[in-house]
Amino acid sequence: MSEIITVNHISYKYTDEQERNALNDVSFTIAKGEWVAIIGPNGSGKSTLAKTINGLIEPMSGDVTAGNLTLNEKNIWSIREMVGMVFQNPDNQFVGSTVQDDVAFGLENLGVPRDDMVDRVRDALDKVNMLEFAEREPARLSGGQKQRVAIAGIVALRPDIMILDEATSMLDPKGRQEVLRTVKEVKEKENLSVISITHDIDEAAAANRIIVMKAGELIKEGTPEEIFSYGDQLIEMGLDLPFPEKLKSSLKEIGISVPTEYLTEEGMVDWLWTYGLKK
């Protein structure tokens, strides 16, 4: 697999008065088609990191390469075309007055001819299953639906990379699932690389790899299985514990010996129903 994003020793500080850097010498790469989750407690620099990738923040040292472009002032708009970003608050990124206007916003910015635009808007809305809502105003959509529209707005630009900056954190559980499912579908169909910044365990579990940030530094990297096996430390890493892990620690408390390795929900079920048999 070839690398699509290379982050090379970047550091960043918001103001000079700040004691420590918001980002401190962070490096990693992301392969084409890979899904990477970035986790970490609040203030660990996750969002700052995401914003350096499409040039919303310029790192003070180090560089970022997306595709084969090393981010600088000249190619910033080409990079933003290639890297789509979904933000946390569904309302504050909805620019258009209706669903279709919002999806068209990015295309208008690029100067795509109108005839072309109509097809691409329809196509993008179809991919996130929002075509029937094309005429709706944002006030009449749920949070999950608004985030799906935001995803459509990115898909319409045919990017290579999609960044979800806590895109599901303001949604109810149903909305979360809905958005996560859409991201999975779109990723497959469009062969995207996904970076998702999250506190949500399901979203992190959907990734191929998890990066853990703490105080502006990258402290751990691994597959979801590897990272989730840290158990109790996961909360410190800014994640909500997965249900099987919660169950495990409760069982442990009442004196039942449980396997130490990470169990998926299915693994947990298997272990549970065979538990009595082994004795």
Added chain:
Amino acid sequence: MMDKLIFGRYIPGDSLIHRLDPRTKLMSAIFFIIIIFLANNLWTYLALAVFVGLAVSLSQVSLKFFINGIKPLLWLILFTVILQVLFTSGQTIFFSWGPIILSKEGLINGGFIFMRFVLIIFMSTLLTLTTMPLSLSDAIEYLLRPFGKIGVPVHEIALMLSIALRFVPTLMDETEKIMNAQRARGIDFGEGNIYEQMKSIVPLLIPLFVSSFNRAEELATAMEARGYKGGEGRTKYRQLIWKRRDTLAMSSFVVLVAVLIVFRT
């Protein structure tokens, strides 16, 4: 309280007037306000009234919405009409007391001014009742376009207008939430004397302001991330199409102006 705001007065429909291009409707409303000053006698006012009546009935919107449009301006209308009636001198004087004169001409003038107000309000209400705010902002952008040449930031004005319209419901929701949160903390809205009422608005406005600025900042970041770099080189998704019925509607004004010029004294 929120329902009375001017936004959202749009009544969805599929009448001829609804289907007219927003530019046609906007230009008609402006043009009507200009030509109404051509009318100066019973016949010309009658012609205008018939024209407005026809437009209103074509819109298939209930008359009560139009009458509601007059209500907020009722005092202004009455005040102007009464001034006109009481201070116009004329040949047939019924009554006079110092500077106050009640004349036949004054009564007629008062009547005409009343007609003028009502007709203008009906015409502009027709515009807002049958045109979506968004289409209206498209029309404004189109009509402002010539001013772009002399440095008016037409694109920015249009974008501001459409974002403002888009955020009206969002901010109303937010206001509602803040009001409830403040009520839970013991604030009475809409009670007490004027001073107390004004004071109770402060804990509503401050959080609303703060959150609006936060919203604006996030929106700006999101717009930048989506490649917004000003109006230059931008294409437009929304399109206005001029149809035959628009030409017809505009030419009906030619007829109206001709009638006014022939019959005015």
